[in-house]
Amino acid sequence: MQAFVIQVPDGELIFAERFFNTKISDRSVEYFQENDIYNWQHTDWQQLSAEDLAQVKFTYINWQRDDIKMFGKTIALPRLTAWYGDAGKSYTYSGITSQPQVWNAGLLYIKKQIEQVTGCAFNSVLLNWYRNGEDHMGWHADDEPELGVNPLIASVNFGETRDFVLRRNDEPRQKIVMPLQHGTLLVMGGALQHYWQHSVPKRKRVKGSRFNLTFRAIVE
Numbered sequence: 534m535q536a537f538v539i540q541v542p543d544g545e546l547i548f549a550e551r552f553f554n555t556k557i558s559d560r561s562v563e564y565f566q567e568n569d570i571y572n573w574q575h576t577d578w579q580q581l582s583a584e585d586l587a588q589v590k591f592t593y594i595n596w597q598r599d600d601i602k603m604f605g606k607t608i609a610l611p612r613l614t615a616w617y618g619d620a621g622k623s624y625t626y627s628g629i630t631s632q633p634q635v636w637n638a639g640l641l642y643i644k645k646q647i648e649q650v651t652g653c654a655f656n657s658v659l660l661n662w663y664r665n666g667e668d669h670m671g672w673h674a675d676d677e678p679e680l681g682v683n684p685l686i687a688s689v690n691f692g693e694t695r696d697f698v699l700r701r702n703d704e705p706r707q708k709i710v711m712p713l714q715h716g717t718l719l720v721m722g723g724a725l726q727h728y729w730q731h732s733v734p735k736r737k738r739v740k741g742s743r744f745n746l747t748f749r750a751i752v753e
């Protein structure tokens with residue numbers, strides 16, 4: 534496995550493109566979608582209504598379709614999410630407070646692999662399921678107080694390649710675009726979250742699912 538340290542002003546990124554091999558990465562994509570109703574390979578998840586989705590019992594991951602309030606309107610978050618972690622490690626993002634669900638074997642396996650290389654003990658993970666290129670994540674920093682001052686965040690990626698875009702708060706037109714592919718690990722550290730924002734923009738040509746897991750250490 535090759536990893537590159539990318540020094541950016543006021544932050545650090547570590548990028549390991551094929552951190553997880555194809556077998557593990559393919560199995561993860563399947564694991565995240567296994568359920569009691571739909572064939573994961575032939576389902577257009579974006580087309581399922583909120584009601585239909587609520588009927589699906591996923592075998593391993595309890596995916597949520599959360600609503601957020603924006604400009605007084607309630608809108609569905611443009612992706613599915615799930616929050617897993619140690620008991621009591623609740624987390625608030627986009628105005629949503631989530632209580633962690635109990636770890637399962639697949640998530641613990643992934644966690645162990647990234648803990649071995651980062652030397653960091655993670656106690657929670659946010660999972661994002663981008664059902665196709667319409668699903669996205671807007672500009673933000675992972676700077677919630679519960680993550681501590683300079684959090685180390687390990688981002689694991691499976692499925693379709695999507696662009697992960699960084700911009701500096703004081704120079705927003707200059708961007709760094711990093712395509713994150715099947716099996717890639719990206720670690721964000723240092724003061725990055727204070728000086729940079731990140732996003733996952735829409736990519737209409739992307740037809741399939743991408744799963745992103747950001748492992749975090751919630752401090753007391």
Ligand SMILES: O=C(O)CCC(=O)C(=O)O
Binds near residue numbers: 670745
């Ligand atoms: O999907 C990604 O690569 C980014 C996820 C992210 O920004 C987050 O979970 O805060």
